[in-house]
Amino acid sequence: MNAPPLKFEQLGLIGCGLMGGSFALAMKKAGLVKRVVGYSKSPSTTERARQMGVIDIEAPSALLAVSGADLVLVAVPVSATEATFKAIRHLLTKDTLVMDVGSTKREVIDAARRVLKDQVGVFVPAHPIAGKELAGVENADADLYQGRQVILTPIERTQTVQLEKAAQLWAALGCHVQRMSPEAHDAAYAAVSHLPHMIAFALMNAIAGHEHGKQFLALAGPGFRDFTRIAASDPSVWRDILLSNREELIAQSRQFQRALHAFESAIAAGNPDALEALIDKASQTRSRWRMSAHKPQS
Amino acid sequence: MNAPPLKFEQLGLIGCGLMGGSFALAMKKAGLVKRVVGYSKSPSTTERARQMGVIDIEAPSALLAVSGADLVLVAVPVSATEATFKAIRHLLTKDTLVMDVGSTKREVIDAARRVLKDQVGVFVPAHPIAGKELAGVENADADLYQGRQVILTPIERTQTVQLEKAAQLWAALGCHVQRMSPEAHDAAYAAVSHLPHMIAFALMNAIAGHEHGKQFLALAGPGFRDFTRIAASDPSVWRDILLSNREELIAQSRQFQRALHAFESAIAAGNPDALEALIDKASQTRSRWRMSAHKPQS
Structure with a gap:
């Protein structure tokens, strides 16, 4: 060196x-x-x-x-x-x-x-x-x-x-x-950044479009605050990011929707075991995750 | 008094x-x-x-x-x-x-x-x-x-x-x-808590199910950390909550998916103006929101 x-x-x-x-x-x-x-x-x-x-x-x-x-x-x-x-x-x-x-x-x-x-x-x-x-x-x-x-x-x-x-x-x-590689980069950031932003934007719009959306927002607490923080991001910057990664983003959005439908199915069927297994998988994945941005360079 | x-x-x-x-x-x-x-x-x-x-x-x-x-x-x-x-x-x-x-x-x-x-x-x-x-x-x-x-x-x-x-x-x-009213309560908490939890769980499962999910997670930063914090919640507690509010939750999940499809359509069509308008609405709604849990009781 x-x-x-x-x-x-x-x-x-x-x-x-x-x-x-x-x-x-x-x-x-x-x-x-x-x-x-x-x-x-x-x-x-x-x-x-x-x-x-x-x-x-x-x-x-x-x-x-x-x-x-x-x-x-x-x-x-x-x-x-x-x-x-x-x-x-x-x-x-x-x-x-x-x-x-x-x-x-x-x-x-x-x-x-x-x-x-x-x-x-x-x-x-x-x-x-x-x-x-x-x-x-x-x-x-x-x-x-x-x-x-x-x-x-x-x-x-x-x-x-x-x-x-x-x-x-x-x-x-x-x-x-x-x-x-550029491909691996764009796939990874679709998953951990671009899709979460699009989801957070969509959730805000769904609530804003609800008849009682204002009352709903008045009741939101710390979980909602953290979950939607990225929804306040700059529109022109994120317009560009989402458009420039559109293929990966839409492919991964479809995968996300399939995962969401698995929850809806377990809930609609009133199947507590299936639902708990789905949540447990998510909870374990998230609990094991640690942000690695501060790992020393190897 | x-x-x-x-x-x-x-x-x-x-x-x-x-x-x-x-x-x-x-x-x-x-x-x-x-x-x-x-x-x-x-x-x-x-x-x-x-x-x-x-x-x-x-x-x-x-x-x-x-x-x-x-x-x-x-x-x-x-x-x-x-x-x-x-x-x-x-x-x-x-x-x-x-x-x-x-x-x-x-x-x-x-x-x-x-x-x-x-x-x-x-x-x-x-x-x-x-x-x-x-x-x-x-x-x-x-x-x-x-x-x-x-x-x-x-x-x-x-x-x-x-x-x-x-x-x-x-x-x-x-x-x-x-x-x-119990109905207003359950609708509001479906919007600001139960649906965000279900979405965060589903996103974790979608990433975990991806071929390169582990590499994706290794790159995630502070935005992802905050967005997915609620995905680490207790499985048995949240199984019960999601099941006990199933009607409101599924109705609002459908509204959320319609909002998400509006993003996908603007992105797939390569329509920057429509996409920026959607993001702008979300960003403004979120920027104006302030957590009100600490307002004095009136």
Whole structure:
């Protein structure tokens, strides 16, 4: 593990929101970058990011943020990734490390293949498992990624040297780095994140649509609070995530509905043994589960 | 509000678990009862309750726990309520206040009507919204009910005097007391508790049944942790609750599935506007919601 000390000259940051802004702050705090040139679609966001010291220089376009950068972070909504790649491809060099922070990977990778073509090897798809309920550069936090998992999903054309640099960089920010295929990533996050969000959204809408929904909500307690916390998530962000993982999400939603029907059948049949067996399986699975985000990197 | 000071001679406690044991401790702490005579189906539980000072005297049967009691709390699983009423009815007097603590009310009330017949007026159905993940008398806690909501669901034959006593008693334990019909209660708790539990159980089973379920779970983070916390609940307790509220639960599960299908349709159609509108409705409903258990009683 005698890797040369990791240090970048210039981070080109496309998207100065919570995720991108926190990355820039974390890179500066760790002393990993000399200067940050930032661009956001909204000029007022870019200006605010500079005023806050998140970025050093405002770029008037995504392309100019990339000019001279040896590290590029694309921290835009998944649906804007392809347009961003198109905007920046002409100034990417063969040594520039390019990463994203998207919650789904296959669609982003398809866009990268289409747009970056021969240059796709410099792109290392990344998903840091971190966030906050409050978005925006105002909530950027140098410690957002500290202690969290980062999943890298390289493809066969990803350059080994860029993949190693990416892994070292996130590790230097205090993250636990894992690698997996884009397909395995998207299937796993459909199960543990995207489907739970869709279910929580649907439950809120079902209750809101009930004649006495308001009275119901007035009686809800701590179990409901925790179960529905993710339903308060940002609509445009989650619209993109759910759409970009639609195949896995719908397949797993069907599996969930089959599991739900097993409960309904046992209940409708008044079969206490079958019902208890179903609950027992769920309860044991959940009781044995421990969140592993804080396991030391092996 | 010049009610006479509330004080009971003898609490007959049927079921010395978490709910019943905590009630006995709270009554003692508040100085509302002189002695507690307890009975549990398992003699070792009853003995442990006496050793812990939760009860003062062990009764060899439910009937003998009720003998001489002016207050009876039936704190058994909902499915055991009817048998308990049968066991104790011969020693109930017209002045005994009888309450339960069940999470569903219509089935308990049907049992009370069938078994208690002319005496049903002394029974005040109660649902204190409190609990812990760890059951058993070992976890009994004098402050379990402090600051929590208690829903009383009287029927037309409930005696006003008993209803008033019940309301005073729970208020004296620091609870916020609400009254509603058994039907409204069961519909509301299907929505905010029973259906969320069934969904959380079903999601755990769907993931556990997936070929790569173990790998999925290894990647789950804080959102998943909160969303599935209720899936670790006690199987026999929740078997009873789900079965005893089956009509409302299944009706609301169908409404939830219709709401879920609206998401699937927008996603399958690749319709970002429709999907964002659905998420936005859910997100706004959840963001506006505030848990009201701690509102002062009006």
